[in-house]
Amino acid sequence: MEYLKLSIKSLEEENKKLFEIINKNFDYDCVVFIAKGSYLIGKDLATFKNVPLLEIFSKRKGATLKKIVNPILKILPTKIKKVLREKEFNSDVHTKNYERKIFFEENIWKKYKNVQNILIVDDSVDTGYSMKFVKDEVHNFFDKENRKNIKVAALNCFEKSEKIVKTDYFVYKNTILEGPWSNDSKENDNFIKLYKDWHIKQL
Numbered sequence: 001m002e003y004l005k006l007s008i009k010s011l012e013e014e015n016k017k018l019f020e021i022i023n024k025n026f027d028y029d030c031v032v033f034i035a036k037g038s039y040l041i042g043k044d045l046a047t048f049k050n051v052p053l054l055e056i057f058s059k060r061k062g063a064t065l066k067k068i069v070n071p072i073l074k075i076l077p078t079k080i081k082k083v084l085r086e087k088e089f090n091s092d093v094h095t096k097n098y099e100r101k102i103f104f105e106e107n108i109w110k111k112y113k114n115v116q117n118i119l120i121v122d123d124s125v126d127t128g129y130s131m132k133f134v135k136d137e138v139h140n141f142f143d144k145e146n147r148k149n150i151k152v153a154a155l156n157c158f159e160k161s162e163k164i165v166k167t168d169y170f171v172y173k174n175t176i177l178e179g180p181w182s183n184d185s186k187e188n189d190n191f192i193k194l195y196k197d198w199h200i201k202q203l
Contacts, residue, residue, distance in 0.1 A: 004156075004172065006179040008040065008187050014155055014171060015044035022119065022169045023048075026151055030115035032056055034122045034134055037181035039195045041155065042121045052112050055199070056104040056120075056137065058130040100133040108202060109141060117149045118142060124156040124177050128164030135165060 006014060018041070022028070028049060033042025035055040046053035120138060125131050131152060142148055156175045157167040178184075180191035 002172070002175040004175050004177050006177060008180045008190065011040055011179055012044065015041055016048075017171050018153060018155060018169065019045055019048050021171065022151075022153055026117065026119070026149075026169070028117045028119040028151070030054065030112055030118045032118060032120045032134075032138055034058055034120070034130065036192075036195045036199075037179075038121050038123045038154075039198065040180065040191070041123060043198070045119065045121060045153070052115070054104070054109060054112065055202075056102065056134055058134050059101045059103075060099070060130070098127065098129040100130055102133050102137040104137070104141075105202070106141075113142065115142065115148070118151070120150065120152050122152075122154045123179060123181060124158070124175075125152070125154045125161045125165065125167045125170075126158050128158075128161030131161070131167070132165040 022045070028045075028051065030052050031042050031046040031049075032054045033039055033056070035057050039055070042053055042055075118138060120131070120135055122131060122134075131154075135150065135152060138150055143150060151168040152166065153169040154167055155170065156172040156177050157170040158174055161167065180187040182188065185191070
């Protein structure tokens with residue numbers, strides 16, 4: 001399994017690659033990113049087309065353990081983190097715990113009811129469950145009559161997720177990504193600040 005470490009700067013180049021793939025056959029007029037991890041990806045894709053950027057939240061039960069483990073991950077060597085992440089992806093722990101709670105700012109979303117081509121963005125589609133729940137929610141809000149075009153994009157897509165949801169556009173496959181959104185990234189604090197600055201302006 002490949003392992004790719006991204007900085008805020010290198011992420012910009014990856015976002016351009018993803019945009020070039022999408023732009024070949026999908027003229028989207030709105031970007032919905034899964035908060036907060038894929039904020040910088042969503043921001044760039046929205047900026048490239050000068051379209052609205054909306055956020056949606058997907059929460060999984062049992063995230064408390066991650067909060068405990070994250071400080072430890074920050075001090076571990078990359079090789080060890082790679083092994084731990086591979087074990088996590090190869091386990092069925094997330095398959096057993098697949099329920100997601102989805103929520104968003106409905107008052108903000110109402111302003112964009114007329115959008116036609118919606119792009120949902122995440123950094124990586126792993127099991128596919130978060131994206132499936134998010135896509136269903138986006139469809140229920142914008143597209144009850146099936147007249148709109150909703151596509152999914154991510155920097156990476158894991159093969160096992162394809163049984164759950166289709167990722168229409170991606171740059172990498174079966175690759176573990178460590179980016180500024182990762183809690184153990186040295187740039188995570190800067191990433192959180194950038195996200196919060198944007199989030200406050202939306203309210």
